[in-house]
Amino acid sequence: MKRRLLVAALALTTPLVGCATVPRPQLCEATVGVRERSYPTPDTWFALLLHGFDPKHGAAPRPSVDCSGAPVAWEEPSADECREAGPQPNPLPPKERLDETDLVLDTPKANERLVWVITRRFDNGEGLGPVALVERTKLGFIVRGLGSLRGMTQNVRLRMEHVGSTDVLVAEGDSCTQEAPQVCRRAARILPLRSGRFFSEAVSDSTRACLGAGWFPLSRAQVFETPSGLHRKFELTATLVFNSDDITIQEQVAVSDSDPKQPAVPERLYRRAQNERKLKVEENVLVGSAPSLWTRMVELQLQAGAKPLADKPAAAPEPPKEDPKATGTAKSVP
Numbered sequence: 001m002k003r004r005l006l007v008a009a010l011a012l013t014t015p016l017v018g019c020a021t022v023p024r025p026q027l028c029e030a031t032v033g034v035r036e037r038s039y040p041t042p043d044t045w046f047a048l049l050l051h052g053f054d055p056k057h058g059a060a061p062r063p064s065v066d067c068s069g070a071p072v073a074w075e076e077p078s079a080d081e082c083r084e085a086g087p088q089p090n091p092l093p094p095k096e097r098l099d100e101t102d103l104v105l106d107t108p109k110a111n112e113r114l115v116w117v118i119t120r121r122f123d124n125g126e127g128l129g130p131v132a133l134v135e136r137t138k139l140g141f142i143v144r145g146l147g148s149l150r151g152m153t154q155n156v157r158l159r160m161e162h163v164g165s166t167d168v169l170v171a172e173g174d175s176c177t178q179e180a181p182q183v184c185r186r187a188a189r190i191l192p193l194r195s196g197r198f199f200s201e202a203v204s205d206s207t208r209a210c211l212g213a214g215w216f217p218l219s220r221a222q223v224f225e226t227p228s229g230l231h232r233k234f235e236l237t238a239t240l241v242f243n244s245d246d247i248t249i250q251e252q253v254a255v256s257d258s259d260p261k262q263p264a265v266p267e268r269l270y271r272r273a274q275n276e277r278k279l280k281v282e283e284n285v286l287v288g289s290a291p292s293l294w295t296r297m298v299e300l301q302l303q304a305g306a307k308p309l310a311d312k313p314a315a316a317p318e319p320p321k322e323d324p325k326a327t328g329t330a331k332s333v334p
Helices: 034-038 042-049 293-303
Strands: 002-005 028-031 082-084 103-106 112-117 126-136 140-152 154-163 166-176 184-194 210-212 215-217 219-225 231-242 247-258 268-281 286-288
Touching: 028 042, 042 103, 042 112, 042 126, 042 140, 103 154, 112 154, 126 166, 140 154, 140 166, 140 184, 154 184, 154 231, 184 219, 215 231, 219 293, 231 293, 247 293, 268 293
Parallel strands: 082 210
Antiparallel strands: 002 028, 028 140, 103 112, 112 126, 126 140, 154 166, 166 184, 184 215, 219 231, 231 247, 247 268, 268 286
16 A cells, blocks of 8 residues: 655645635545455555554554544543533553454445544443545545544444534444443434544533533433432433534433332332433534533432442453464455
8 A cells, every 4th residue: 555645634636617616625545456445454444544554463553643643632521621521431451453343434425435443442332543534536545534533332333414514423332231131322422524624522502611522322321329218210312313504412311210128119200301402513613502401400410419329331342362373464344
């Protein structure tokens, strides 16, 4: 593979027709052979997106750097910055070599791929790595959009949506418990694409006060112990609806009580609530119409003296066994 970093973020490759035409960003490109262009292997994508990737040993430099030279990094809003802090998991030890389990591919349309390379994993089931919108050309591949993504790593789906005047990356994935029966919870990340870069942006209100991360649990559960000793379980289900001008977030929260002193007695429904809020993708910020229903209901419980109980741990992927005779050749992923 012959790879080239395109220093000009907006290369003028699009001809001008009448008025000036907005050029498509070109961040990195790779020239490959006909077979590799039609049947790229995981190493093809690793070498395209990771600066300094070593195909012989299947290893990327630590810390990781994407093909444009930018560090692969992520920072969630903290509790003192936002109404609701983003997830704060602990990183797991990095793998010695990358393999096909560290690669996520989706095809938004012909000759385009959304590619996510997971270079680091966390104890809540999330992974971190460069994500790119890649166009296949007659000579190889061109990266049209690039950034860092941290999201759930099981049953991942990547897709592009258009909201207002902005394209956004939507990354959905699951985190599953270790215990049987296994329970999986799904969450989504939303990253606007601005001038060829995917941005991790917090959600702000109209005054630019932070409401929370651009992280949207689609299913969620938390148990609290009330001052009376009851266990009160909150369960959220949510749906994202992408419209031409905004994103509608439909939320439902069911609350049930149980008595830990009477485990044979079934849970009793305490209350049920639902809400619909809007998210707008403005020029440089995500603007939400209100805090999430979950946040508001949990805040009331905490103010009443309830204490959250520990969640069941998410399943952290086991590192693959290293083959000392491995040559670093990955199988083809069409």
